[in-house]
Amino acid sequence: MRNQTRTNSSPAGRSEVEERRTTAWIGHGVVVEGRITSSLDLRIDGNVEGVIEVGNHVLTVGPRAAVKANLVARSILISGAVTGNVTATERVDLQATGSIEGDISAPRLLMVDGAFVKGKVNAGEGRKTKSHSG
Numbered sequence: 784m785r786n787q788t789r790t791n792s793s794p795a796g797r798s799e800v801e802e803r804r805t806t807a808w809i810g811h812g813v814v815v816e817g818r819i820t821s822s823l824d825l826r827i828d829g830n831v832e833g834v835i836e837v838g839n840h841v842l843t844v845g846p847r848a849a850v851k852a853n854l855v856a857r858s859i860l861i862s863g864a865v866t867g868n869v870t871a872t873e874r875v876d877l878q879a880t881g882s883i884e885g886d887i888s889a890p891r892l893l894m895v896d897g898a899f900v901k902g903k904v905n906a907g908e909g910r911k912t913k914s915h916s917g
Contacts, residue, residue: 811847819852827863839872846880853885868902875906 806824809815813829821837828845835842835852842856848863858873861881869875871889879897892906 811845825856844881846878859889 806826807821809819809825809827809829809831811828815829815831815833817833819825819831819833819835821840823837824841824843825835825837826843826845827835827848827850830849832851835850835854835856837856839857841858841860842854844850844854844859844861844863844865846862850863851866853867854865854869854871856871858876859869859871860876860878861869861883862878863880864882866884868885869883869887869889873889874891874893875887875889877883877892877894877898877900879895881895882899882901884901886903886905887900888905890907892904894900
């Protein structure tokens with residue numbers, strides 16, 4: 784029976800708990816107006832209006848979230864509705880249930896079939912290569 788106990792307390796389970804401790808969360812039913820800055824990864828499942836900056840961290844907009852804000856983060860995953868400009872230093876990942884009404888700026892953009900964008904997209908500039916002539 785001890786082996787079963789050890790099997791149930793896997794390192795993966797501990798990893799999920801550690802992830803929760805390093806991610807800030809705005810839950811469903813929560814409404815925030817103003818400027819949000821975070822030194823942790825941030826997940827939004829509620830309604831936010833204003834500015835959201837998480838610096839060199841990950842911002843996740845859940846499928847039931849409604850955000851009217853400019854977003855700035857290292858990586859941004861959007862499954863809900865965003866109205867505002869989206870700026871990522873690494874990538875923007877727009878899921879099938881996600882929508883953005885605003886401009887997107889990121890070196891990488893992943894957009895799943897069904898996602899909606901209304902605005903300018905500036906992506907892939909980091910992939911430019913210089914040709915060397917000898």
